[in-house]
Structure formats: C-alpha cells, structure tokens
Amino acid sequence: MRRADALSFLLFTVFLDMLGLGLIVPIVPALLTELTADPGRAVLWSGLLGTTFGLLQFGASPLLGRLADRYGRRPVLLLSLACLGVDWLAHALAGSPWTLLLFHAVAGACAGTGTVVNAYLADVTPPEGRARAYGLVGAAFGLGFVAGPTIGGLLGAVDVRLPFFAAAALSFANLAYGRLILPESRPGDRTTPLTARTTNPLGAIAALLRRPVLGRLAGARLCADLARMIQQATWAFFLTYRFAWTTTHVGLVIAASALAGALFQARAVGPIVRRLGEKRTAVAGGLLSVTVFAGTAFASTPWQLYVLLVVGVPASAGGAAAQSWISATAGAGEQGTVQGALSAIGAVAETVVPLAAGAAFGALLAYGKPGLIFVVAAACAATATLLLATTSTERPPIGA
Template sequence: MRQHRAGMAFILITLLLDVIGLGLIIPILPRLVIDLTSSGAAQAAFTYGFLVAVYALMQFIFAPVLGSLSDRFGRRPVILIALLGLGINYLLLALAPNLTWLIVARVISGVMGASITTVNAYIADISTPQNRAQNFGLVGATFGLGFILGPALGGILGAISPRLPFYAAATLALLNWLYGLLILPESLPPDKRRPFSWHKANPLSLLQLRIYPIVAGLAVAFVLLGLAQRGLESVWVLYTTYRFGWLELQNGLALALVGVMAVLVQGFLLRLIIPRLGERRAVLLGLTISTVAFLLYGLAYQGWMMLAVIVFTALGVLRTSCDLCAGRRMCAGRRMLQSSRGW
C-alpha cells in the first residue's frame, strides 16, 4: 500500500511537471516559428498547424505501441524513457536554428507524449475499485493546475527571452526523469505482464471499435472535437497577436485563464449539472456551447471579448462527460478510445 501511495504521488508530480512544461511553450512556440521561417502570420499559421499535425500523428501511431510495450516490460521503463525524451525535445526547441530542428523535436514530443496511455495504465494498476474514481479525479485536477501555471509562467519567461521557456521546460522534464529514476516503483508485477503484440500495437486496431457501438460513437466524437480544438490551438497565439497586438505575457495569462475556468467547471459545476441534466443532455449542452464559442472567437473585435468567451467556453467541458459514458459502458475500449484522440 505504501508503494502504491509513492507511485501515485510520483505520477501526480510527473503529470504536473509535464503539463507545466507543455504549457510553458504554448505561448512561445508560434513566435519561434515566425522567427525561424521569417514569414508572416498566415504562413506561420500553416507551418505551426503542420507541426501540430506531426505531433498528433506521432501520438496516434505510438500510443498503442507504448501501451503494448508497457504491458510487456512494465510501466516504469516506458514512463522514464518518455520523460527523458521530452527533456531532449525541449532542449532541441531551445537550441533550434531552423525549421528542421522544430520538426524533429515535435516528432520526439509526439512519440514520448503518447506515454499518457501508460500513465493511465499505471494509475489503473495501483488503484482499487474503491479509490479508482478518486485517483483519476486527482489526475484531472493536476492537469488543470498544470495548465494554469504553465502558460502563465511561459508568458512571463517569454517576455524576458523567447527561448527561456524552452530551457525551463527542459529543466523540469529532466529533473522529473531523475526523480522517477530514483523514486518511481514498478506497478505491473512480472506475473501480470503479457507478450508484445503487434496486433494490439497497430493504431488501425481502432477499427475494432465497431464491435462496441457506444465506444465507436464516442471515438468519432473525440476525433471531431479534437479536430476543432487543435485547429483553435494552431492559430490562437498568432491570431491574437495579429488581431489584438497581444504579446507573450498576454497570451500566457489568457491561456492560464482557460486552465482556471476548466478547474472551476470540472471541480464544481460538473457535479452539480450532470446529476440534474443526465450525461446525454450534458454532453449535448457542452457541444452546443463549444460551437457557439468558436463563432464568438471569430466575431470578437476587442481583446476583452476573447477573455469573456474563454469564461463562456469553460461550460463546454460538459462534453467531457463523454469520458464518463465511455468508462461506465465499455472499459475494454479504453485504450482504443485514448488512441482515437490522436486523430
């Protein structure tokens, strides 16, 4: 039991540092693209969108691969290799002299970021039926805290030097790796490990979702939601800089507001709204709010309007009750559903 508590504490610290590291570079990476390509906002948006697509493609391909490797060799080595790889990725971004370095770094980041499936498996390994919901709830809270601190720190550091957030993210990742090397226990005993299976590691195994109609429908919803969300992320910093003259600090604080609102809604409002509306109506309400919010982002003509839409958009996380539907109805499709997010 003590080992499980140590493992859970490490995973939460790992996720916090990982999300902070990711958040650190979000307000800055588009600026780096502009600097390295010497292009305008339109061309930079295309290039940055390509980098986002590369990252997502690597996650889609390698999420099931890393999951199967962790089933064969244990969770600990996969998580540690991923942390080391993320540290190298951030260093490459900090030192990048040209676009090729950025592409290589995003490939590494996508591959190593696919280890989120292994992290989820680790939590499942050390959880009991009594504390599973609590443990995954702590994971959600940790993500929210990381997305508050990361963009805010990224904006502050980016205002000092455009490369400083990348060095900070690399430092966090490498310290996290060292901490795990010394502290992290293995969660999957040898007698529960399974041979590596290329069939399960094949991302096209998502086609098996057709035998789980409910999970298949949720996977399609996640793909469409991810497409919209990644599109917004690809142009956010470039758009607000071009339209409102926002710099790194303003963008970082605005993105931190996204994290604050997500924590408030997920931590407090969801537990009030879902029992009253039910999961299906809550999902539909969240999707409707998200659709309206995307339109409002496009119509906003002053910076404060974007902040108001962020507050309104927070209610769109009601759509994440899809996760509850998936976990409640078909646990067997969990890994395939996670992989579908990479689309």
C-alpha cells in the same frame, strides 16, 4: 511507495507535461522566426512541426500502449519523459528548423504520457474511485495550461530560448524523480503479442471499434475530441471578431475558465459520479457541452458568453466520468492497449481538426457567419452524447 504517493507523482507529471508545453507555446513563433529569418516560413514550419508530431503520435500510440501491457507502465512512462526533455533541449539549442523537426518527430513517437498515466491510474485505483482520479488529472492539466503560458511569456521576455531550457529542466527533474521513487503498478505480461495487426494504429482502432461497448465509447470520445478541437482552434479568433476583444482579454478569459474547470474537477467530480454514476454524469456533461457550443454560435453580447462559460465548468465532469467508464469496461490486462488506441484517436483530431476548422472558419467569416463553426462543434458533441446515452454499462468478467 503508497498509492497516494503514486497518484501524486502522476498528477505532477501531467501538470509538468502541460506546464512545459504552456511554457513554450508563446515562444515558438519567435524562435522559428529567429531560425528562418522569415515570418512566412516560420508559420509554415510551425504547422509542419505540429502535424509531424501528431502523425508520429498517431502512429506510435498503440505500440506504446501495447508495450505498457507487455513490459509494464513504468519503463514506457520514463521513456516518454526522457524524450520530451530531449525535445525541449533541442528547441533550446537548435540552429536550424530541421533539427527541431527531427527531435519533435521523435518526441511525437514517444508521446505516451497520457496513455500510461490513464492505464496506471486504472491499475492502482478501485473502480469507484477512478472518476475522482481522472478528475484530478483534468485539474492538473488545467492548472498547467494556466501557469505555463504566463511563465513562458515572462521567461521569453528575457531570452527567447530560456523557456525551452526551463521546460527541459522540468522534464528531466521529473524523470529523475520517477526513476528513483515510482514503482511498477502492474507487472508486464510477456505473453501479450506484439504484431503488426495489434500495434499499427488502424488495426488497433479497428479492433477497439469492433467491441460493442468500448467501440461506442471510443466513438463518443472521437466526437467529443472533434468538438473540443474545433473550439480550441477557432475560439480566440471568434471572440476577436464578434466582440472585438483584445488578446489580453481573451487570454484572461481562457485562463479564468481553465482555472475554474480545474478547481471543479479536483473537488466536485468524485462526489457527482458517486451520486449519479459514470453514465449519467458523462451524458449530463455532454448535454452541457452541446448547450455551450450551440449557445456560443449565437451569443451576441459578452454577458451571454460569460453565462455559457459558467455552464461549461460542470461539463468537464463528463470527460472524467467517460474515462472512468472506459477504464472499468476494459480488462485489467489491456488497459495500455485500450488507452493507446484512444490516444491514437485523439491524435487524429489534434492533427486534422485545427487545419480543417481554421479553413472552415475563414470561409464562414467571409460570409459574416463565423459562429456557425460552433454549430458543427455542437453537432459533434450531440453525437458523442447520443452514443453515451445508448451504450450499455456492461463490465468485463472479473480477472479479464
């Protein structure tokens, strides 16, 4: 299989991963309400499912990354795809919320797609081409985000369980495709130790943070994730409050922003990084993010928000550049380990921030100052940018 074919498969995997998630997001509330016969209990179960998935992903991500270094990328990626397909099928067939909780927990423990895709790309892409490759990953993610909810809403109008069958079918089809054609990118190193210290999330994150360059880059990633999750958790509510937008209006704006970001990452990230370098691009993207978050906090008219959305499109180059920088800093034999620790860090943000940001937004709303939540996001993004700007571009020795 040629490198271009492998890249196509990985991008398709990311697209289907996000498409499958997007398919079911609009439908989960209806399914849980059907299973519990109580909207109040459905909300509680929805929160429990999300938290359980995040906690299991946090606990298992370093192990999956370590397994990818020891046994190869391919088996871990195929396991993740299989667990995801089983999870969606369980959603389609479940007769109780406890069934969903069990299978969703297993899927969280096997959620290694992002870890393995990032490590695989580092294996098969030369350093000078990684920013473009990670930009394409971001584009595939964005396109899946746009298409998923639309298709899910249409299928859910026919039957509430139909989107889950569709998501499961997509996952299993991709699993079969990968099983037949995807080669191993890097033979596993059986000398890679699997110990409690190297595979537990706290130990893996601590080991990463102790490293001078990777530790600062990981800290920047955490701060950027915090800012991103604050926005995701509160943005729709903020727009509804500040501008009285309908859900349709909010949805269209989100979809348009995601589509513009995907097209930009697909076409522009590579040339920008070649011209500016990874560090300058990452810092520039961070500064644009700070501008967008701070501006959103004080935007008083829709046109101001539209301008900020346009400014936010090129900010997406910063994430791809930072990911390329991280992969180039890590040694060739530890890409899975590093990406697994980063996935655990991301899982922390995705598990904790929605609850905390939602509570903070509610408190600020009571005082008529909901925009201040984006000041917090801007502070997180500014901290990430400062870490990036003050980090060395040191590379590991060749062969490390």
